[in-house]
Amino acid sequence: MTPPLEITPLPYHEDPLGYFAVLRDRPGAVLLDSGRPTAPGGRYDILSCDPLALLEVDGAGRVHGDPALAGLSPFAAQQALLDRLSREVPESDLPFLGGLIGYWSYDLGQRLEPVAGQARPAVTLPASRVGLYDWALIQDHDRRESWLVGSAARRDEVLAWLSAAARPAEAFRLTAPFAAELSREEYLARFHAVQAYIRAGDCYQINLAQRFSAPYAGDLWAAYRRLRKATPTPYAGYQAWTGPEGERAILSLSPERFLECRDGRVETRPIKGTRPRGATPTEDRRLAAELEASLKDRAENVMITDLLRNDLGRVCRPGSVRVPTLCGLESYANVHHLVSVITGELAADKRPMDLLAAAFPGGSITGAPKVRAMQIIDELEPSRRSAYCGSLGYVDVRGRMDTSIAIRSVVAEAGRLHLWGGGGLVADSKGDEEYAETLDKIRHLMNALATPTNDDKWNKKDLHLVDRDIDIQ
Template identity: 65%
Template sequence: MEFRLSQPFQASISADHYRQAFERIQAYIQAGDCYQVNFAQRFQAQCTGDPWAAYCALRAACPTPFAGYLSLPGHDAILSLSPERFVRVSARQVETRPIKGTRPRSPDAAEDAAFANELLASEKDRAENLMIVDLLRNDLGRSCRIGSVKVPELFSLESYPNVHHLVSSVTGELAAGNDALDLIGGSFPGGSITGAPKIRAMQIIDELEPTRRSLYCGSLMYLDVRGEMDSSIAIRSLLVKDGRISCWGGGGIVADSSCEAEYQETFTKVRVLLKTLEAL
């Protein structure tokens, strides 16, 4: 079967609405309520056909390490093109790989390299990434052996067909008596898609985002009988439900963020997904 959109994707937040929310978040930051808030918007369109056909087209256009497809009742489905690991457990060793910092790709090699170098050199993006690394060190520390939590990789570049990302790694070893479910319980949802401090950031998200996140920023995972686990953060992920397909894009807002740049980032992160489906 084929997959078709009945209309182009529509964004849930206008530029004016985004600016109002951005200014509210900045006021919270200046008041000391939070350091960073991951603010997102939804893109939605009516659709018909087979979600698997949509997933195959997206997978070809944007291959990612944590892609996945999940059938739901009533011909609904989750289509995930996530580039981000949430948490992994292997032989009781734990790893999380937060993404914070994004630049677009360019078909021009020189411009593309310039975008990558700009991201690597950006003090703002490094500071934003470090905030989340610190948050995740604390999250892992709830379930890991004291003294085992480390940061073996900081501010690495990962490049995908549509974007460059700044990525770090936080590792640890599960404490005696703890398992993968304890780790999930102490870490969910991922700090890279909430902000810091996590609880207050989520309260602000709940106040300001006009639509529910649904699967967005949740997790697709496996857990086996040995206690081995791997999981993604459900970014670059789409939900087909009741004849509509929804996708979300967002970014972390900090004290020195630019409203226009942050608004455009919500489009940059999902543009390849939206354009691929609109072209079917």
């Protein structure tokens, strides 16, 4: 039995960066970041480190980190690890009282569905990496309160860590501009291939993405802080670790919730439909109104909403799945989105990990029907997506869960940064517009990472993109 849990108040901070800066160098440090005080919609920050155990899943779906769990499937192994954290918990509205925190990559979906795996693994992060955490620092921004959740021994240990001085963030810079894996012409050739599949009846919608990469030097925590300032979002997250392969990290600035489960109530919030923010209030209102009136964007959203209704129906109580919001407008720092809300009640014999497995990967970043869409994505995108379009989040001991869709996310490995921009293609999509949308979604991330310094050798207006093929390491 895990030692009894205690909930200790801490000084409240408007953002989690000060707390996490002290913890970020510790083993297994994780940050789930609501983007406050500037991002809309988020409420809780969850920080932790020094997990009791850590599981990684490789590209073949094999589980590493605990020999007793090695023969299980990835989700079964993670559930078995969570079941080890048996503890008495007090009544609390806090979202996390111990459990799993980590990520599940898009590539993990290939272990769940019949996808050939033609795309090359250009980034070799584990397909999933989750830790079992018996403590957390939680900030509730609605109530403006902070809490340390853990045993008495853990509390004393964490308070000692927090009393130390944070290592200052060091400089960060790109050492060359971002380069596109696909040229514009190569992207458009894949766009036309998707259109052919749609006309042939293989699919209704495909989420086609392209990848961009750049070499970097310096501190990834500084890079995350820069991204967070440029595009605060309610489902952000930061994980960085060093192993035999060198430094690896996920820097996610996602605006999209994937799955939340709280006391058996389930919610998912797919995003489909995007416009950039306007340069003036008048232009901004025009772009928002244009998005709300777009039949094409609404059709994309409705297709994915129906797909997710089906996914939730696999594990929710019959008749409980509802759509309280269809194609609602949400505005963020750099874009407007259409967002739907689908809810349900988890069946009595199901747990949140069953829900995650049933709906993974999220339909908003595959297309419809899901399995055929994933097969076409695997055929047309030259490199696997890694953590992009996967999920970051937590599953706690009471059966609560919250996960994001890892869009607007940067993967760091072997001295290079990788990020992706994508969008849903339907029958009446236009190639030039879709290509521009992939850039609109991530240009602000690339520009934030490429803020010039005195030794930059390229023009600022060109920092966001070099439209040439790159040599993948």
